[in-house]
Amino acid sequence: MAVKRRHSDGCAHRKGKRCNCKAGWQASVYSARDGKPLRRTFPLKGEAVSWEADTKRQVDQGGLRVAAPTTLNEAAEVWLAGAEAGTITNRSGDPFAAATLRGYRRDLERRILPELGGQKLGSITVADVQALVDTWEAEKRSASAIRNAVKPLQAIYRRARVRSGLAVNPTHDLELPANRSAKVEIVSIEVADALLAAVPDEDRPVWATALYAGLRYGELQALRWGRVNRAEGTIAVEESWDPKEGPKPPKSPASLRVTPIPAPLREVLLDHWLRQDDPAGDALVFGTGTDDPFQAEGLYRRADAAWKAAELTERLRLHKARHTYASLMIAAGVNALAITRCMGHSSITVTYDRYGHLMPGTEGEAANLVSEYVAAQLAEGEQAARAADLTPAMHTERHT
Numbered sequence: 034m035a036v037k038r039r040h041s042d043g044c045a046h047r048k049g050k051r052c053n054c055k056a057g058w059q060a061s062v063y064s065a066r067d068g069k070p071l072r073r074t075f076p077l078k079g080e081a082v083s084w085e086a087d088t089k090r091q092v093d094q095g096g097l098r099v100a101a102p103t104t105l106n107e108a109a110e111v112w113l114a115g116a117e118a119g120t121i122t123n124r125s126g127d128p129f130a131a132a133t134l135r136g137y138r139r140d141l142e143r144r145i146l147p148e149l150g151g152q153k154l155g156s157i158t159v160a161d162v163q164a165l166v167d168t169w170e171a172e173k174r175s176a177s178a179i180r181n182a183v184k185p186l187q188a189i190y191r192r193a194r195v196r197s198g199l200a201v202n203p204t205h206d207l208e209l210p211a212n213r214s215a216k217v218e219i220v221s222i223e224v225a226d227a228l229l230a231a232v233p234d235e236d237r238p239v240w241a242t243a244l245y246a247g248l249r250y251g252e253l254q255a256l257r258w259g260r261v262n263r264a265e266g267t268i269a270v271e272e273s274w275d276p277k278e279g280p281k282p283p284k285s286p287a288s289l290r291v292t293p294i295p296a297p298l299r300e301v302l303l304d305h306w307l308r309q310d311d312p313a314g315d316a317l318v319f320g321t322g323t324d325d326p327f328q329a330e331g332l333y334r335r336a337d338a339a340w341k342a343a344e345l346t347e348r349l350r351l352h353k354a355r356h357t358y359a360s361l362m363i364a365a366g367v368n369a370l371a372i373t374r375c376m377g378h379s380s381i382t383v384t385y386d387r388y389g390h391l392m393p394g395t396e397g398e399a400a401n402l403v404s405e406y407v408a409a410q411l412a413e414g415e416q417a418a419r420a421a422d423l424t425p426a427m428h429t430e431r432h433t
Contacts, residue, residue, distance in 0.1 A: 105152055130275075132276075166183065187204040225354075244357055245298035248270060253319055372388070
């Protein structure tokens with residue numbers, strides 16, 4: 034175990050003179066179990082000393098080992114196989130969605146492994162990964178695309194750090210572009226009503242369900258009649274349709290939900306059910322049979338033609354209809370927690386981040402509301418105190 038000063042090749046120290054380089058400080062901790070040292074270089078001595086002490090403690094406790102000389106190619110294939118088999122889960126302990134894993138594999142194979150795959154897992158540096166990020170930015174890739182491309186690499190190193198004792202995680206301290214999400218697109222209730230009226234009769238139920246229940250595209254595809262409770266007026270969202278694998282659990286546990294059916298949607302779904310001649314419970318609501326869901330391409334093509342014929346300039350897409358549903362709940366005064374549950378968001382933070390700009394109220398209004406509340410509570414306290422002071426006097430008068 035040691036911390037020592039490093040010197041660059043051109044440093045004056047190598048000629049017996051005062052150091053004039055900034056090569057930093059190297060800390061090393063020997064792992065007797067592995068017969069190898071763990072090493073890491075820091076710009077400051079204090080950082081090296083701190084890392085050395087922490088690493089020595091982890092090595093002594095058996096929680097950290099010298100990583101095997103695995104290449105990133107090998108580590109990526111092992112990780113993907115485990116994630117696809119469900120033995121490797123996300124940070125919430127849930128299996129990765131199939132679509133997420135397809136995206137991870139695509140980004141690894143197209144963006145990362147051709148550049149870094151042949152290097153040892155422990156030899157890749159933050160600078161190596163940052164150079165990739167900088168290249169993608171120069172190619173004008175979007176911030177979200179860049180962040181998504183880095184995610185599988187982060188997952189691989191996060192697991193290697195814990196399971197294999199990898200000393201350095203090169204995905205830490207990256208300078209990633211800010212992901213400034215554009216404001217969501219919505220339509221007014223009047224426009225939504227006109228668009229619904231214009232679409233073909235057979236397509237109106239799916240558009241109405243997106244607008245008045247907020248289901249995602251895959252959730253609409255996988256919805257079965259057995260999940261539509263006409264008596265209670267609810268829809269149980271329990272599946273999502275994956276284009277490769279068919280019906281799957283929704284994207285997260287929060288997506289499993291029961292959402293209410295507003296009156297305008299109830300009438301549309303009832304008419305749709307009656308036209309189906311009492312379909313079986315496992316039959317798809319918007320599709321054929323049990324395994325042939327509708328496809329967005331055809332839905333959009335027919336709707337665009339109908340809206341053009343009706344001389345309507347606005348256009349809807351299913352994600353825009355879902356955003357409109359959220360805006361309708363906000364306008365109706367539904368509280369944020371209920372909106373989060375109806376939308377199937379993973380947390381209320383997601384709801385505020387995405388739809389906060391649609392919610393009423395300003396900072397000035399909030400200050401006024403707080404002021405009024407405090408004044409009312411103080412006045413109520415003063416009244417209670419005066420009543421308490423008067424009680425003994427009234428009691429005395431009554432007995433004189």
